[in-house]
Amino acid sequence: MSTKTNPGNYFEDFRVGMNIVHATPRTLTEGDASLYIALYGSRFPVQSSSAFARSLGLRGAPLDDMLLFHVVFGKTVPDISLNAVANLGYSSGRFHAPAYPGDTISTVSEVIGLKENSNGKTGTVYVRSTGSNQRNDTVLEYVRWVMVRKKDANSPAPEAVVPELPKAVPIAELNVPSGLALSGYDTDLAGSTFLWDDYHVGERVDHVDAMTVEESDHMIATRLYQNTAKVHFNQHTEKDGRFGRRIVYGGHIISLARSFSFNGLANSFKIVAINGGRHVAPVFAGDTVYAWSEVLGKDDLADRSDLGILRLRLVATKDKNCASFPYKNSEGKYDPAVVLEFDYTVLMPRERQ
């Protein structure tokens, strides 16, 4: 028998400060961009049209921010979460230089925290993952924490290190793509006249659109990201697992909900930060996903009159429309239909003065 198969890392294999180079650099192309549209139906014009993107000073249509996220995330799975029980959260996600078709993305992760659980069987691993392009420019970094199995319940607990993570990425740390200028932004082609100035904190938008997830859809997506987590693919084992079914990759739900958010947030054309996120409940093939958003914050940028910043909470539900904005009850318990909340920050054009 061979021991050449990747066993993944167990909780006791991680050390704070450890750096991990993840396998399989990936050149993202127009093929991936087309597949992303085919999987989610996204209609944001900057990512759909190179002509539109160029009219804003970009060199072409950038790859969708969440496509980039999924590819960077996918690379970390064999090393970070192959033996994970749960993906617990995200923080401190920052998009740097936009990625374009032809860019090759590599990912490294640094272990920034470890905390064994009191049961002695699992522990939480905190990693900062950084995706870079072929010129070694960072394109995306984010922190996630996952609950990972111990190989041996008797191995000693490491000293607990829990990183302090901000509730949101500070405005001063956000990156506006260089060269971006929104004076030529065409709201007819963009599909909505509602700009940054038209939104207010606390405003909620029901995105109305919805899609039923099929097994092929989520597996095609998850393979595209070269994400190898077994629970998404193997019905032969999952039929005897916790849910009796394959679980849809949580990132697939983020992308569906983000795509639906075009309907009401059509001009939120560029994600600059992922402040946090939680996969509240699993989604399975056959479930229909809906979404709504709440404006959590609004900021202008000292040196820019052409764009502003919105912080958004994106909530996705299954098999329940979002006309009533399902979220949490008065005791802070999630509505049973909620599957995702995702806290992120976007750029949006401002009214011309």
Add this chain to the structure above:
Amino acid sequence: MSTKTNPGNYFEDFRVGMNIVHATPRTLTEGDASLYIALYGSRFPVQSSSAFARSLGLRGAPLDDMLLFHVVFGKTVPDISLNAVANLGYSSGRFHAPAYPGDTISTVSEVIGLKENSNGKTGTVYVRSTGSNQRNDTVLEYVRWVMVRKKDANSPAPEAVVPELPKAVPIAELNVPSGLALSGYDTDLAGSTFLWDDYHVGERVDHVDAMTVEESDHMIATRLYQNTAKVHFNQHTEKDGRFGRRIVYGGHIISLARSFSFNGLANSFKIVAINGGRHVAPVFAGDTVYAWSEVLGKDDLADRSDLGILRLRLVATKDKNCASFPYKNSEGKYDPAVVLEFDYTVLMPRERQ
């Protein structure tokens, strides 16, 4: 609550002469061309091989004509047919300059007719939609008419305007791609020796090939076209709808049938006109689609000895093979298996003299 979500237009929102700029210009790429083949298995060599296309004087493999149609159509949905009850017909479709990977397609529509129905609840809207590339060259225009709900049954009926539409696009208005020269057309590589001279008016061809439609297939296609019509995507609402199921986008059936038509019409390499079309019955996942064609007309072009024109009726059925050419009975009633008839015009190489 926010009112920023697109409510779509209702019958009383349309005015004859109104021009609508549709959202989300779309750069079509080699990725879309590959997906189109993956969705329909199309085998026409001009669209499959840039070497073959160049041997005919084109600058590369053009995008499939129906891919272009679907993308232009998809853009119109949020403005024209979000509140539609039925897509009633097509007319006057003309392909202009071929579109190539890298071209960015935008669509505008003009309302050219309006007629309220006697029930006061719905009306027919006629629009001429025009797709253009990034140089503002028209690539496709066509007329369609849809039955759209009124928002308020009490709103007054507009003056009825019903455009006169030709049965077929006149030969003189057809566009032959500039530079196209068929002297080097290779019938071995094209897969058939049957050329324009070999077909006769009234000839019928059973295309034999067939495919069973899956939910993922038609949803991937419909998202690729950024077509947002809810009936294709949301099983959670459609389970309580008229059919209890999601309805396959009618254009998906046109593309399947056109793809099957390679088997018997392999040299019908370029669509130049869409004369008319009707989605006779809905198709659902699990249905198997078959197709046959009848040659409705045959024309030569005054100044061209290398190619001729065929007008074709393409009929698609579900769960019934087309050996008996199912169509209409003697009273003009459709065979219950028929789901589509599509009247279109193609270019085909002629025998060398």
Add this chain to the structure above:
Amino acid sequence: MSTKTNPGNYFEDFRVGMNIVHATPRTLTEGDASLYIALYGSRFPVQSSSAFARSLGLRGAPLDDMLLFHVVFGKTVPDISLNAVANLGYSSGRFHAPAYPGDTISTVSEVIGLKENSNGKTGTVYVRSTGSNQRNDTVLEYVRWVMVRKKDANSPAPEAVVPELPKAVPIAELNVPSGLALSGYDTDLAGSTFLWDDYHVGERVDHVDAMTVEESDHMIATRLYQNTAKVHFNQHTEKDGRFGRRIVYGGHIISLARSFSFNGLANSFKIVAINGGRHVAPVFAGDTVYAWSEVLGKDDLADRSDLGILRLRLVATKDKNCASFPYKNSEGKYDPAVVLEFDYTVLMPRERQ
């Protein structure tokens, strides 16, 4: 009625020495490469990253070898196997110059053997198929033999000609891509430190990973390859067929298994030969495919110290994991879970001296 539909060739239509030009040259693009990853989740870095490929002296990320195989194979179907009962075997497959996005692939076949079966109803046809690019360079050649129906049981049997086929492609006939130099091969990015020197003949590797096949998945793949065999697509007829279901294209299983083999053979980055193969049992949607490999042979190359050659047997099973390496019992009968065995040869980097 028209007779312009392709009836395919029957056993008596073939003659030894006959050359067949197959239809539809196909330009493979980055779109096809993305779809290939989306269909199989393949993680080999040479095919995933143009930067990685260039670091080895290639001009970019080559198309996956099996994608090339499927496209060359798909072209032969309408002429060779439309009336086939079974695809019996492969031999003598050699990859020549790597294919890159933008290359146009055409295929020709030569009939090299014919043998009627004693039942008088079928016979075996041996063909050597050759795929070439737009510069007429061979990219792939292989032999396959199929059992084809006779049109007329009374037609006389041809003289039996059975080609002698080698058990494996001789080492001297293998092609190493020109310019390939592995001194810069990065095992961190490649995902495994196990190189040619670390494997031994007889070693077996359970690839652990597995995927459940969906109807959309295999049909999208098979259409992408423009393979028109009806059994993969038409549930309306297959429901009354031998299995009551559509049969998954055998090549789809090869690609799944090859993709899983990354886990344990991550550095087997380039297929140079297909020595043989057998589709032991059909696979249907809903089946979960697993795979394992055995090292059948190991060779170095006289003039190369940077790479070695491994001959591998790849075995795929359905609904049974490969921890026990299911294959044949002591009487040579396959384990009922086995669906594929595939004998092929790869290049692998060697330890630096």
